[in-house]
Amino acid sequence: MTKFATALLVWTLISPGSGGWGGGAAWPTHTACRKDGLEVLYQSCDPLQDFGFSVDQCSKQLKPHLNIRFGIILREDIRELYLDIALISKGASVLNYSYPICEVELPKFSFCGRKKGEQVYYAGPVNNPGFEIFEGKYQLLLELYNEKRATVACANATIICY
Numbered sequence: 466m467t468k469f470a471t472a473l474l475v476w477t478l479i480s481p482g483s484g485g486w487g488g489g490a491a492w493p494t495h496t497a498c499r500k501d502g503l504e505v506l507y508q509s510c511d512p513l514q515d516f517g518f519s520v521d522q523c524s525k526q527l528k529p530h531l532n533i534r535f536g537i538i539l540r541e542d543i544r545e546l547y548l549d550i551a552l553i554s555k556g557a558s559v560l561n562y563s564y565p566i567c568e569v570e571l572p573k574f575s576f577c578g579r580k581k582g583e584q585v586y587y588a589g590p591v592n593n594p595g596f597e598i599f600e601g602k603y604q605l606l607l608e609l610y611n612e613k614r615a616t617v618a619c620a621n622a623t624i625i626c627y
Contacts, residue, residue, distance in 0.1 A: 491508060495517075497518050497520050498522075501523070502627050503523055503525050503598065503625070504624070505520060505624050507620045507622040507623075509618070509619065511616060514540060514618070516537040517535065517536040526597050527598060529593060529594065530590045532588075532590050532591075533588070536584070536585065542579070542580050543578065543579050544569060545565070545567055547566060548566055549563050550606070550607055552604075553606070559603070574587060600626050602625050603623070603624040603626075605620075606621055607619060607622065
């Protein structure tokens, strides 16, 4: 196979809008956790990139120190990194929350300051208020973005508690 044909094949498979990995159809829905009447599913809302995420303790009683795993290859530098969360139940907004994850003067995690093209893998605790998840179906919209407001990762999640 010639170099041109090889390059064309690779470009076709990964370019946005093609039937390959790079776009066109939505990313698959992933299971972050499923146990004891709680199911958390998510799907990347970034048309160019998917990511990995899981929760170690899947419980209706959300603990203050939750262990997670998150992996992504950066398409943007993250000198500063922020998280926006929107929780929706029955079409109504229940919670909107913004949280600085990486600040220039106060980097909270070892991946703060990573550059475009580098891999981020985090496995460890995140601090959050402990609370009980009540029975129902919830939509959770999450967006990670940098100091330039460029999206680093985003997800549409569904939380089902029965």
